[in-house]
Amino acid sequence: MIVHVTTWHGELVQVRVATEEQTDSAASTSEAATSAPNPIAPEPKELLWGAGSFLVFLVLMRLYMFPKIKKGMDARYNGIREDLEQADATRLAAKSDVVAYEAALVGVRAEAAARVDKARQTLDQERTALMADATARNGAKRQAAEAEISAARVAVRDQVAAAVASVTERTAQLAVGKKPDASVVAQAVQQAMQTGGRS
Amino acid sequence: MMSNVIAFEFPPINELLRWKDVWAAGSLNKVGLIAVASALIGIFVFMSAANKNPKVAPTGTRNLAEVAVEFIEDNIIMQTMGRDGLGWTPFLLTLFVFIYLCNLPGIIPLLQMPATARMAIPMFLAVLVWVIFNFSGIKHQGFFTYFKNVLFPPGVPKALYILVTPIEFISTLIVRPFSMAVRLFANMLAGHLLLVIFALLSEALLQARDKILIPVGILPLFMLLFLTAFEVLVGFLQAYIFTILAAVYIAGATHPEH
Amino acid sequence: MEALARIAKVAAAAGASAADAKNNAAAGSAGFAYGLAAIGPGIGIGLIFGSAIESMARQPESAGMVRTTMFLGIAFTEALALIGFVVFILLKYA
Numbered sequence: 001m002i003v004h005v006t007t008w009h010g011e012l013v014q015v016r017v018a019t020e021e022q023t024d025s026a027a028s029t030s031e032a033a034t035s036a037p038n039p040i041a042p043e044p045k046e047l048l049w050g051a052g053s054f055l056v057f058l059v060l061m062r063l064y065m066f067p068k069i070k071k072g073m074d075a076r077y078n079g080i081r082e083d084l085e086q087a088d089a090t091r092l093a094a095k096s097d098v099v100a101y102e103a104a105l106v107g108v109r110a111e112a113a114a115r116v117d118k119a120r121q122t123l124d125q126e127r128t129a130l131m132a133d134a135t136a137r138n139g140a141k142r143q144a145a146e147a148e149i150s151a152a153r154v155a156v157r158d159q160v161a162a163a164v165a166s167v168t169e170r171t172a173q174l175a176v177g178k179k180p181d182a183s184v185v186a187q188a189v190q191q192a193m194q195t196g197g198r199s
Numbered sequence: 200m201m202s203n204v205i206a207f208e209f210p211p212i213n214e215l216l217r218w219k220d221v222w223a224a225g226s227l228n229k230v231g232l233i234a235v236a237s238a239l240i241g242i243f244v245f246m247s248a249a250n251k252n253p254k255v256a257p258t259g260t261r262n263l264a265e266v267a268v269e270f271i272e273d274n275i276i277m278q279t280m281g282r283d284g285l286g287w288t289p290f291l292l293t294l295f296v297f298i299y300l301c302n303l304p305g306i307i308p309l310l311q312m313p314a315t316a317r318m319a320i321p322m323f324l325a326v327l328v329w330v331i332f333n334f335s336g337i338k339h340q341g342f343f344t345y346f347k348n349v350l351f352p353p354g355v356p357k358a359l360y361i362l363v364t365p366i367e368f369i370s371t372l373i374v375r376p377f378s379m380a381v382r383l384f385a386n387m388l389a390g391h392l393l394l395v396i397f398a399l400l401s402e403a404l405l406q407a408r409d410k411i412l413i414p415v416g417i418l419p420l421f422m423l424l425f426l427t428a429f430e431v432l433v434g435f436l437q438a439y440i441f442t443i444l445a446a447v448y449i450a451g452a453t454h455p456e457h
Numbered sequence: 458m459e460a461l462a463r464i465a466k467v468a469a470a471a472g473a474s475a476a477d478a479k480n481n482a483a484a485g486s487a488g489f490a491y492g493l494a495a496i497g498p499g500i501g502i503g504l505i506f507g508s509a510i511e512s513m514a515r516q517p518e519s520a521g522m523v524r525t526t527m528f529l530g531i532a533f534t535e536a537l538a539l540i541g542f543v544v545f546i547l548l549k550y551a
Contacts, residue, residue, distance in 0.1 A: 039212045040384075040546055045220075046319035049231030050301075053238030054324065058293045065245040066289040069264055072253020079254070212546070278525040378536040385539035440532045447529065 157193065165189045215395055216317060216388075233314035237300035241293070271295060275443050280450040287449060290331070294324065295442040298383065302434030305391055306427050313434070316387040318380070325380035328445040333372075336452030348455040379444055386437050390430045397423040487545040494541020501534040 165186045172180045218229035227235075248264035251257070257265050271292045276284045301320060305313030315321055336345040349371050350364050397419045404416030509527035513520045 037213065037217070038547070039216050040318050040543060042319035042322050043217075043228075043230075043317065044319075045227065046230045046234070046314075046317055047323055049227060050234040050314065050320035051323045053235045054293070054297050054320075054327075057238040057241050057297055058290065060242055061245060061293045062289045065242075065249045065264075066268075066292065068249040069245065069253075069261075069268060070288075072249075072251075073265055073268065076253055274521075274525070278522060378533075378540070381539055381543055382532060382536050385542045386535075389539075389542055436528070440528055443525065443528065444532060 161186065161189050161193060164193070209396070209399070212392075215392070218312075229312055230314045230317045230319070233304050233310070233312065234301060234320055237297055237303075237314065240300055241296045245296075267292060267296060271442070275439075275446050279443060279446040280453075283454070284446065284450060287446065291442050291446055294328075294445060295438050298324070298441055299435060299438035302387060302438060305387060305394070305434060306430045311394070313387040313391055315383050315437075316391045318384050321380040321383040324383075324441070325376040328379060328448065329372075329376035332445070332448040332452040335449055336455075339453045340455060345452070345455075375448060379441060383437050383441050386433060390426070390433055393426050394423065394430065397426060491541050491545040494544070495538050498534050498538035501537075502531055505530045505534060 165182070168185050168189055169180055169182065172185070221227045221229075221232065244260045245264050247259075248257075248261040251259075251261040253261075268288065271288055272285060275291060275295075276288060280287065298315060301314040303313075304310035305316065333345075336349070339345075340348065350367055351360055352363065352367060355363050401416050401419035401423055404412050404419060407413060407416070505527055509523050512523050516523075
């Protein structure tokens, strides 16, 4: 058993009663606490190994690995950039093609419209001309027909008048026994025909 | 009987960090092995990526390597150094990959030790970055111009130089490498210690003699899982921050006007 | 009983001699110092994150630049806390 007594008696006095075993362990611990190497101090062998491996790594990285990796990365990035630029150029070309095509399309469309308009105009002109012609021809035909009709009517009337006059003359000759004056008969017939037929 | 939990003994820190030598005394220990393995894995991945056909769409290691290269170029160099800094890509890429691969074993089961949780590797890398940014500053501006720009920053009233110059000297030439090394080392060490604490605590609780304590062990176990996920983030972030600080320092040394 | 023995073992280890008493005090003050060292950076990182989120929400197009600068700011601020952590270990072991 351990009895650990600490008393204040003017100055610090420590009395320790311990068995053999505890004394040993206490002594070793206190020795470790005072004479053990500082845990912060660097150990030469760790320093050497760490420095050596770092420097080897650094030299290899600097001289071989990094330049090669960087070269590959740059090459690939440049490739990608070139591809992108190419794609951009292609896109631009396609865009300008589209613009040109659209301009051509507009031109063609305008031309077509103009042509259609022109054709329509010509057609209209032709139609009006034709229609005017036809109307004129119709009119002429109608006039001719009307003239023919009136002529025919006049002729028919004359014939009728002549027939009626001759009949009347004959009749009057038969009735009176003397041949009437032709002009008087004709006048009378004419009068009768104009007033008669209705009355 | 909570007492067997109170009496939980944390192992001495050296037991968690100092590893036995693999072969002879002073030859190679676990941290050195992890560093060597990190470099070998990095070399393997980038070597196999370099030997793949660059024309086809990248797959596997090539994809990994190209993502890493683009990450360094877009997220670190272009943000801090601009287009002029693209020549630094191999150095910063190696720095990032090496630190990340050294951080990763902290969360890989069975390995469970980040190589950067020991001071040696962060210190070496910070000193290397210090040497490089000073050399590139001297090379770009000339010895005297560079130190004049560092110690007597332009645009400061003459009387203030008595105050500014010592501050600039300490902050640029002493605190920079120190804080870089300590930042990486302390972050990884703290993460490692947290994982150890919660792993030991959950083990102690899950194997407690009091059966009532066993369910309580679930809590540190969940904390352990959460911290492991957190360490995934921290491992990446610390590699990123170390690299971006190196980029900022180099950019500041080569272009003093910024 | 066994647990008591363990506590006693730890206590005995800590209180072995006057040098150990100094060690003991160093350990205590180291923990205290780390707690103090974590306050400022904690507030600082909170401020940085808050401002970064605000500016990212205000101008999402500049989110990449803000994020980079935010990580840089966090790295510089966090260094203080981490130096506190290292000093904590140094005090305990040096």
